[in-house]
Amino acid sequence: MKSEYTLKEKIIEALKEQKEIYGDELFTSSLSLRKTEVRTDSSSDSSHNPALEAIETWEMAESLDELYDKIYECTKCVLHKGRNKFVFGVGNPNADVMLIGEGPGADEDRLGEPFVGRAGQLLNDILKAIHFTRQEVYIGNVVKCRPPGNRTPLPSEMETCLPYLTKQIQLIKPKLILCLGLTAAQGLLKKKDSLSALRGKIFELGKVKVMVTYHPAALLRNPNWKRGCWEDVQKFRKLYDEMKGN
Numbered sequence: 001m002k003s004e005y006t007l008k009e010k011i012i013e014a015l016k017e018q019k020e021i022y023g024d025e026l027f028t029s030s031l032s033l034r035k036t037e038v039r040t041d042s043s044s045d046s047s048h049n050p051a052l053e054a055i056e057t058w059e060m061a062e063s064l065d066e067l068y069d070k071i072y073e074c075t076k077c078v079l080h081k082g083r084n085k086f087v088f089g090v091g092n093p094n095a096d097v098m099l100i101g102e103g104p105g106a107d108e109d110r111l112g113e114p115f116v117g118r119a120g121q122l123l124n125d126i127l128k129a130i131h132f133t134r135q136e137v138y139i140g141n142v143v144k145c146r147p148p149g150n151r152t153p154l155p156s157e158m159e160t161c162l163p164y165l166t167k168q169i170q171l172i173k174p175k176l177i178l179c180l181g182l183t184a185a186q187g188l189l190k191k192k193d194s195l196s197a198l199r200g201k202i203f204e205l206g207k208v209k210v211m212v213t214y215h216p217a218a219l220l221r222n223p224n225w226k227r228g229c230w231e232d233v234q235k236f237r238k239l240y241d242e243m244k245g246n
């Protein structure tokens with residue numbers, strides 16, 4: 001049963017990758033269940049294992065394009081109801097650096113791309129100031145559909161959507177992630193600390209180092225926070241240079 005064996009191997013590999021990023025604490029209860037139930041010994045019979053049957057096809061995507069094709073019509077949470085465009089993410093599929101925001105706003109929902117409005121322009125300027133281009137990094141969000149009225153995504157919505165982002169991280173294999181804003185940081189790092197407590201620190205998500213700064217939209221509302229953001233991103237760039245041996 002070669003095809004079943006290959007399927008099982010792929011599932012085990014996907015679960016191992018999840019574990020590399022999040023240790024024993026996987027995102028969804030369903031995935032945790034599957035992790036518990038999937039037997040990794042070669043004698044187990046995948047054709048009769050309900051855990052294997054529950055694995056969704058997107059979890060085995062081998063490229064960002066394949067993942068997009070499998071999830072762009074997602075209806076797993078209520079946010080799909082107000083969606084104009086699904087906002088998957090954009091940038092270099094082999095990026096060393098990922099930037100993660102909260103969720104699409106009106107412009108992003110209209111165009112299907114993250115950070116394209118005024119906040120997006122400011123993000124481009126921030127990137128330029130630390131010698132990155134938008135094209136060389138990868139930009140995504142913790143939820144891929146616009147919350148109504150730009151409200152903060154609910155914890156349940158983030159928990160439902162976050163496995164897609166985890167899969168993107170697995171496929172891109174960045175060295176560094178910069179979380180933009182408290183919601184992205186709390187969602188990705190699974191922490192409840194305040195933004196001021198999270199900023200300036202270096203966290204580890206498996207092999208990926210993660211830092212936190214302000215969301216560009218917050219900087220537009222509170223320009224006096226730009227100095228703090230500048231300090232954060234300079235530290236981020238320094239960490240990147242150290243990791244690259246520059």
Ligand code: SF4
Pocket residue numbers: 074075076077078079080143144145157160161
């Ligand atoms: S926000 Fe995420 S989980 Fe919710 S419908 Fe959109 S893609 Fe699916």
